Every structure is written in structure tokens, then in C-alpha cells.
Amino acid sequence: MATETTLPRPSQGTVQQILGKQAFWVTISVFLIPVAMTVIEPSFSAAFWKEDNFFNVTRNFAFIAIMALGQVAVIITGGIDLSVGSVLAVCGIVLGLLMSNDYSFWLSAFVTILAGVACGGFNGYLISYLKLSPFVVTLGMLSIGRSLALAISNNKFFYKFGHDQTLLIELGGGRTFGVANPVIVLVVLTVIMGFVLRYTKWGRHLYAVGGNEHAARLTGVPVDRLKVSVYVLSGFMTAVSAILTVGWLGSVTNGLGIGYELRVIASTVIGGANLAGGEGGAYAAFIGAALIEVIRNSLLLAGVDPYWQGTFVGLFIIFAVLLERIRGRKVN
Numbered sequence: 001m002a003t004e005t006t007l008p009r010p011s012q013g014t015v016q017q018i019l020g021k022q023a024f025w026v027t028i029s030v031f032l033i034p035v036a037m038t039v040i041e042p043s044f045s046a047a048f049w050k051e052d053n054f055f056n057v058t059r060n061f062a063f064i065a066i067m068a069l070g071q072v073a074v075i076i077t078g079g080i081d082l083s084v085g086s087v088l089a090v091c092g093i094v095l096g097l098l099m100s101n102d103y104s105f106w107l108s109a110f111v112t113i114l115a116g117v118a119c120g121g122f123n124g125y126l127i128s129y130l131k132l133s134p135f136v137v138t139l140g141m142l143s144i145g146r147s148l149a150l151a152i153s154n155n156k157f158f159y160k161f162g163h164d165q166t167l168l169i170e171l172g173g174g175r176t177f178g179v180a181n182p183v184i185v186l187v188v189l190t191v192i193m194g195f196v197l198r199y200t201k202w203g204r205h206l207y208a209v210g211g212n213e214h215a216a217r218l219t220g221v222p223v224d225r226l227k228v229s230v231y232v233l234s235g236f237m238t239a240v241s242a243i244l245t246v247g248w249l250g251s252v253t254n255g256l257g258i259g260y261e262l263r264v265i266a267s268t269v270i271g272g273a274n275l276a277g278g279e280g281g282a283y284a285a286f287i288g289a290a291l292i293e294v295i296r297n298s299l300l301l302a303g304v305d306p307y308w309q310g311t312f313v314g315l316f317i318i319f320a321v322l323l324e325r326i327r328g329r330k331v332n
Contacts, residue, residue: 037302065267066186073230075269077277080275089255090149100158119145205232209221267315271284273285295309
């Protein structure tokens with residue numbers, strides 16, 4: 001036993017490291033599922049690979065993936081944010097309320113982001129400094145956020161966004177060089193997030209906290225501030241997604257984002273994030289969200305009852321966690 005714990009393990013080659021990443025196999029699945037569906041139902045190919053459908057698939061998963069970028073940072077530290085769907089609704093209502101009163105898009109977007117950051121900061125403070133459970137705190141915020149959305153909107157429906165309405169609609173529903181604008185925003189944020197997680201001290205500290213919080217404290221990592229920062233980041237990403245979502249829908253109600261927390265968390269887990277902390281990445285969140293949307297779109301095109309979508313997504317979550325166990329990683 002002493003020999004096994006003291007001798008260094010042989011380093012893996014680049015190919016082995018890539019093959020050992022769950023995100024790699026999820027990426028393969030994203031491409032294999034349409035191929036498999038085409039084999040099963042040849043007419044599926046003509047519908048799936050149409051330009052309009054491809055545009056819709058990439059645009060639709062971008063909103064969830066942007067939120068998943070914030071969620072993955074939370075999960076890396078060993079936390080969880082169940083409030084993202086409700087915070088999305090609050091941010092959407094704030095944006096709709098301001099723009100419907102003819103405030104500029106940029107001022108409204110700034111206040112919307114502040115609202116998301118405030119919700120995240122509230123979660124982070126209670127979790128970090130009052131030592132409350134992330135599950136309990138964010139579950140409470142889920143209820144608070146939905147109530148705030150109702151109160152702020154007075155149960156109204158917003159669809160007139162003042163003199164900057166065209167800008168908002170174009171940002172969320174338009175395209176640049178044939179690519180949906182939300183996808184461009186997602187790619188930029190994914191690259192930035194991937195760089196930060198991999199090459200900055202803040203990113204390395206996240207993995208340290210998720211791997212062993214007590215040891216991280218002993219080495220001088222500011223654990224409490226770090227935890228607050230990841231929930232603030234989650235709120236920020238949710239606010240960005242809210243702005244794009246409202247622009248895409250062209251309207252907003254207090255029911256926005258219902259059930260989104262499941263899809264966001266599922267995206268990170270399917271992509272390879274470990275709910276026990278210490279593992280995950282920006283690309284993992286990106287590709288996990290893409291897989292869920294490909295599954296959803298494939299089922300619709302194949303004529304499968306949409307009520308079964310949740311079953312398939314749930315099975316993929318279970319399979320992802322099972323894969324973690326098979327590969328010998330710690331699983332909560």
C-alpha cells in the first residue's frame with residue numbers, strides 16, 4: 001500500500017486524456033444521434049439537416065448553455081444553483097418593464113444584469129458567510145424569484161419595448177453571417193470562461209475548493225469570497241440569457257424560465273461536471289446543452305410525443321452519473 005501511494009503514476013498521453021473526458025463522448029453523441037435517427041427513419045435526415053432547423057437547434061440551446069456556463073462554476077465548487085429559472089424570470093421582467101417605459105436598451109440591459117448579479121450575490125452570501133446549504137438557499141430563491149417576478153410585473157404581459165425594440169429583437173432573434181446571434185454570444189462567453197477556468201488563479205482555486213475545501217482554506221484560498229463570486233457569475237450569466245431570450249421571444253411574462261433549472265443542471269452533468277465538486281468545464285456545459293437540444297429536436301422530428309422528452313433527458317442524466325462511477329470518479 002505504501003508503495004502504491006508514493007510511486008508516481010505514469011502520465012497519460014494526449015489521446016488518452018481526450019478519450020477519458022466525458023465531454024468528448026458527449027460530442028460524439030451529438031453527431032451520432034442524427035446519424036442513427038437517419039438510419040432508423042430515412043426521411044428524418046431531410047428535416048433535421050435543413051438550414052432553418054439547424055439554425056433553430058443552435059439558437060435554442062444557446063440560452064440554456066449560457067446559464068450552464070455560470071452553473072458549472074458553482075458545481076465545480078461543490079455547490080448548486082436551483083434558482084436560475086426564477087432569476088431568469090425576474091431579469092426578463094425587469095428588462096421588459098424598463099423598456100416598455102421607453103428606457104434605452106443599454107440602460108435596461110445594465111439594470112437587468114445588476115438584478116441577476118444581486119440575486120446571485122444574495123445566494124452566495126447566505127451560503128458562504130452564514131454557512132447555509134446551497135440546496136436550501138437556492139431552492140428558497142427559486143420561490144422568492146418567482147414571487148418577485150409576479151409582484152414586479154403585476155401579472156402583466158410585456159411585448160412593447162419602446163424605441164429600442166428593434167435592437168432587442170435583432171439581438172435575440174437575428175443572425176450574423178447566417179449564425180444566430182445568441183450562438184455568437186455563447187461561443188464568445190465559452191471561450192472566455194474556458195480560458196479563465198484553465199489559466200487563471202481564480203479558476204484553479206475553484207477546482208481546489210471543489211476537490212477539498214478544508215485543504216483549500218489551509219493553503220490560503222479565500223474560499224468564502226470565491227463561493228460568493230461563482231453565484232454572482234451564475235446570476236450574471238442568467239441575466240445575459242434573459243436579455244437574449246426576451247429578444248428572441250419578443251415578449252416576456254412572469255412564467256419565463258419555468259423548469260429551466262433542470263435543463264441547466266442536466267447540461268453540466270451530462271457534459272461531465274461532478275455534483276460532488278472538483279470537475280467540470282466551459283466546453284462541457286456547452287456540449288451538454290447541445291446534446292439535450294439535439295435529443296429534443298430529434299424526438300420532435302421523429303414524431304415522438306413531446307411529453308416523453310423529460311424521460312429521455314432524465315435517462316441521459318442517470319447514464320452520465322453512471323458513467324462517472326464506472327470511470328472511477330467520485331460521485332455524490
